[in-house]
Amino acid sequence: MLYKIPKKMKALKQIGPLPEEFLSNPNEIKKCLELIEVDVPKPGPGQVLVKVNRGSMNPNDLYHIRGVYSSTLNYPYPRGVGFEGAGVVVASGGGIIGRLRLGKRVSLYNKNGMFAEYVLADALKLIVLPDDVHFQDAASSVANPITGVGMAKWAKASGSKYFFITAAAGAVARMTMRVAHSYGLKSIAIVRREEQIQLCKEEGASYVLNQSDPNFEENLTALCKEVNCTYGFDCIGGEMPLTLIRALPQGSTLCMYGYFNTGPMSFQPQKLFNGWKIAFFETEYYVNSLSLLSRFLLSREVINNVNGMFRPKVHKQFKLENAFEAYAYYSNHMTDGKIQIVVGEEN
Template identity: 85%
Template sequence: MKKNLPSKMKALRQLGPLPEGALSDPNAIKKYLQLTLVDIPKPKPGQVLVKVNRGSMNPNDLYHIKGVYSSTLDYPYPRGVGFEGAGTVVANGGGIAGWARIGKRVAFYSKFGMFAEYVLADALKLIVLPKDLEFQEAASSVANPITGVGMARWAKASGSKYFFITAAAGAVARMTMRVAHTYGLKSIAIVRREEQVAICKEEGASYVLNQSDPDFEKNLTDLCKEVNCTYGFDCIGGDMPLTLIRSMPQGSTLCMYGYFNTGPVQFQPQKLFNGWKIQFFETEYYINSLSLLSRFRLSREVINNVNGLFRPKIQKQFSLEEAAEAYSYYSKNMTGGKIQILNE
């Protein structure tokens, strides 16, 4: 550890899972989320300590605080919150990779609690920032761009020229469409509200369907048949996958990339026994499936295009002390852009 580092830091700690409906009330959130003074963690071999400049919120942050995020279900309370962000490497736990990154400005993803003054990170998974890239853009340059690239690659590999995607006005879906269009694919955007149609058309969607339309399933069925769309993404869950699979030609694949409805997901066994398939996309597992060289190439592709193809829209910034308000605001304004939690 560096000698001039303080021994304590401010960090957000969650005391327990948020009850259903509590996200709409910052005062209710404050009963479960507290800003505390804790010891600065010590990096182990292969890890570094990063002084966090800011963190970004994503849908998995809402799942995590509700206690239903699949990747952190077994994490004990009290526990950290926040996954994506950017900062400066200030200490190394051992290893050449960490040593080489001391003093570097980096973007990264960590399960150790990004919404804190300092956080641990895997030295090999850091994205070193170019000098002309600000922390504001860098802090939102990991989750959505990498997810968008990964999902677009899966859609491309399916062989289908068209794909559909639900919650299409959301940041992840828009990023996926943007990348997929550069691969020569065409998208069918599925939205929940009429005012979201224009957003998807601006992203270049070939078709936009409103799931609130009483004829939605028929319209999607007819369209999938017309353009031979055999691949689609869903992040709604509940009974939506059942509707989507019924709309797709035989032999199609539905990929789940989230679950806004955190209850059971409905499928039709007869479909799955007759050629339809289900996949699940999770960003961290996708990254871990890549070789070190492929990860490096992906990180360079993303970071070199943060001010272009992958440029994030930042809609609002909050301090660590305002985290409860940030969570509540984000839960009501997810399609408006990124929410960031600042340390400085």
């Protein structure tokens, strides 16, 4: 099938970092993001061109526009924004896989910018969508589900029947708990606010602790000892890793899967010298560490559950030209559901 591809397209580009205090101000966001007209890129060997239908926002989108996201720290400005989305493959730069992907509806993760009318992608890293999966669901079927599967597999491989996870009301944590429960694991959800407790109970958490409780560390320590929890996830950073690793039994592992606090993290050397371990989970590096067969099986596990366990709750949608408002809104509603940037029409 031949597609009529224009020479120009609209793309959202970042021209400089945004100070954290301006995240909820769309007028300030407009000073660092621009919707501009650029040439439609041409795919090279092993690449395809995807006509974007929509993209989804994740916490790393906010880190990226602030200029503090570890995976894109050295990306020069102006640079693309948006990482996750879905669309249709409309051109191939050559190769068997690229030609086989032509005309396919796909979901993808793309560090070169997803909030644009067309994007380049590695033909081998696309997830081909079944006919019964809509773009609205597919656009959120990469980052959180793959992260949830990967983290759940790490927790299961640790041998611990229980694991804890901070920011448990967030989308990534809830996805991880869902997958882990399907693997037979039990979770200890750690939340930041009292009103998030019921949400985590509905996700099947065996225990829910509020980190704002003055006895939080004492309670977590006692609980980890009681259920022999030797694995935990944290995405808060700052002083929290020190608190968490003190609560874990000797020989346990604390895995960092993010950093709400972008400053230095606190650890206790005496713990690390005596059997406790620190690990770091980052989705792209996890996927790149897998064999082609393992990547295929991972994509099948995700896509086969998009209409079930991995189905996203889409909270609000914005047109591409209103992306400034989308960023501001998302910064204040991160646990309410998915925020999506709509570029094309659903089909």
